[in-house]
Amino acid sequence: xxxxxxxxxxxxxxxxxxxxxxxxxxxxxxxxxxxxxxxxxxxxxxxxxxxxxxxxxxxxxxxxxxxxxxxxxxxxxxxxxxxxxxxxxxxxxxxxxxxxxxxxxxxxxxxxxxxxxxxxxxxxxxxxxxxxxxxxxxxxxxxxxxxxxxxxxxxxxxxxxxxxxxxxxxxxxxxxxxxxxxxxxxxxxxxxxxxxxxxxxxxxxxxxxxxxxxxxxxxxxxxxxxxxxxxxxxxxxxxxxxxxxxxxxxxxxxxxxxxxxxxxxxxxxxxxxxxxxxxxxxxxxxxxxxxxxxxxxxxxxxxxxxxxxxxxxxxxxxxxxxxxxxxxxxxxxxxxxxxxxxxx
Numbered sequence: 001x002x003x004x005x006x007x008x009x010x011x012x013x014x015x016x017x018x019x020x021x022x023x024x025x026x027x028x029x030x031x032x033x034x035x036x037x038x039x040x041x042x043x044x045x046x047x048x049x050x051x052x053x054x055x056x057x058x059x060x061x062x063x064x065x066x067x068x069x070x071x072x073x074x075x076x077x078x079x080x081x082x083x084x085x086x087x088x089x090x091x092x093x094x095x096x097x098x099x100x101x102x103x104x105x106x107x108x109x110x111x112x113x114x115x116x117x118x119x120x121x122x123x124x125x126x127x128x129x130x131x132x133x134x135x136x137x138x139x140x141x142x143x144x145x146x147x148x149x150x151x152x153x154x155x156x157x158x159x160x161x162x163x164x165x166x167x168x169x170x171x172x173x174x175x176x177x178x179x180x181x182x183x184x185x186x187x188x189x190x191x192x193x194x195x196x197x198x199x200x201x202x203x204x205x206x207x208x209x210x211x212x213x214x215x216x217x218x219x220x221x222x223x224x225x226x227x228x229x230x231x232x233x234x235x236x237x238x239x240x241x242x243x244x245x246x247x248x249x250x251x252x253x254x255x256x257x258x259x260x261x262x263x264x265x266x267x268x269x270x271x272x273x274x275x276x277x278x279x280x281x282x283x284x285x286x287x288x289x290x291x292x293x294x295x296x297x298x299x300x301x302x303x304x305x306x307x308x309x310x311x312x313x314x315x316x317x318x319x320x321x322x323x324x325x326x327x328x329x330x331x332x333x334x335x336x337x338x339x340x341x342x343x344x
Contacts, residue, residue: 031267032065034258036086038073038158039206040223041120041250044287045090051283052274056267064267072204073158080105080255087259087268090119090252092158092205095319097251110253119275120289122248123307124166125224126240127212134218138242139170140177142219143193150200150220152208154327159205159248163221164333165316166246167194168326175244175309188332195340212237223248224304225288232288244309250289 037045045068053064071079073092080086081103091097097117100106111117128136134147142149152160171190174181179190202208205222212220213235220226227239252272259265274280281293285300316322326332 029061030063030065031264032067032262033088033264033268033271034067034069034086034262035088035090035271036069036071036076036080036084037090038076038092038250039070039204040092040159040226041090041284041287041289042068042070042206043229044284044289047283047287048275048280051279052271055274056270062267064271066271070206072152072156072207074154074161075156075203080258085258085261086255087262087264088252088254088271090250092248092250093161093319094249094251094313095161095323096158097253098319100253100255105255105257106253107256108254110251115276115292117251117253118249118292119252119272120250120284120291122223122225122250122288122290123241123310124162124245124248125222125227126242127209127220127222127227127230127237128240129218130236130238132238132240136219136240138177139167139175139190139194139244140179142167142197142221143190144197147197147219148199148217149194149197150202150208150212150217151198151222152205153201153203154333156203157205157208159208159223160201161322161327162223162246162248164191164326165313165322166242167191167221168332169246169311169315170242170244170309173244173309173311175242184332188336191332192336192340195337223288224290228288241307243307244311245307247310247312249313 049066056062056064073096077091077096077099080089080100089097089100126136151163154160154164168187168191170176171179171187176190179186199217200211202211205226208220209222209226209230252275254268254272259268276293278293278296281291281296285291285296290304291297313319324331327334
């Protein structure tokens with residue numbers, strides 16, 4: 001009897017050790033990442049994530065479960081600050097990453113490296129109805145009376161900020177017909193004239209183009225890639241790229257506070273690095289985004305022709321002055337939209 005009890009006890013201990021071992025192995029074989037992104041590249045990430053999962057498993061034996069969240073860039077940035085524990089943020093503009101950094105959640109130099117934290121680019125463009133019945137060719141055409149324009153809300157959407165900067169910057173550069181260059185008052189009048197024609201301001205760039213696809217409005221100011229992706233999916237609107245527009249630069253960053261809390265720094269950094277590989281950049285290019293990897297970019301020049309007058313955020317002095325001088329409470333856009341809302 002005593003031997004039987006000892007034998008049963010040993011079996012029980014062995015079973016418990018096996019269960020613990022299996023649980024530990026199971027946990028080690030799986031890791032979870034949380035991606036907080038802006039709305040536009042949702043489909044591209046839908047293809048890239050499985051590629052990374054296979055890559056990571058082949059390298060480490062681990063399977064990566066990636067939870068995805070898509071919001072307007074500004075809204076996503078604020079969600080992370082308010083407690084959404086994204087390990088990685090892929091946003092529309094640098095200022096939204098800077099906001100997270102200033103909140104103390106990103107502590108490393110996320111702009112360090114060959115591409116300075118920028119993973120894809122695009123340009124501000126127009127989606128117009130088939131045959132372009134309103135004959136929209138450039139920014140000046142957006143001021144014609146009775147035009148119905150869709151563009152997102154800058155308070156929630158990074159894409160909306162790019163749209164405003166594309167319009168205002170082209171006017172300042174003297175690239176809008178009838179508007180002298182370097183004349184801030186004249187550029188502000190063009191901005192207000194276009195804003196008077198805006199009939200819908202959605203939360204994000206994707207919401208804006210979806211409403212356009214439903215038949216709302218005469219045109220949508222949007223990312224070039226939103227139009228290209230829509231056309232790929234069977235939509236019959238057309239793409240118009242103004243002769244002067246801004247280069248949209250989309251940043252990505254690891255959120256230090258969250259990866260340290262989750263123990264996911266290694267896999268998060270590997271995911272970000274993977275986004276610059278030929279395989280990932282080709283997916284971005286196939287989904288309408290201009291890419292930063294030079295070997296892939298060289299293969300897409302026919303798909304993404306050069307813009308005659310392409311300017312960048314640096315032409316405004318960077319995001320710090322833009323967030324104050326254009327989007328701050330007393331900024332050019334903020335005052336312009338108030339005047340339009342008052343009917344001035």
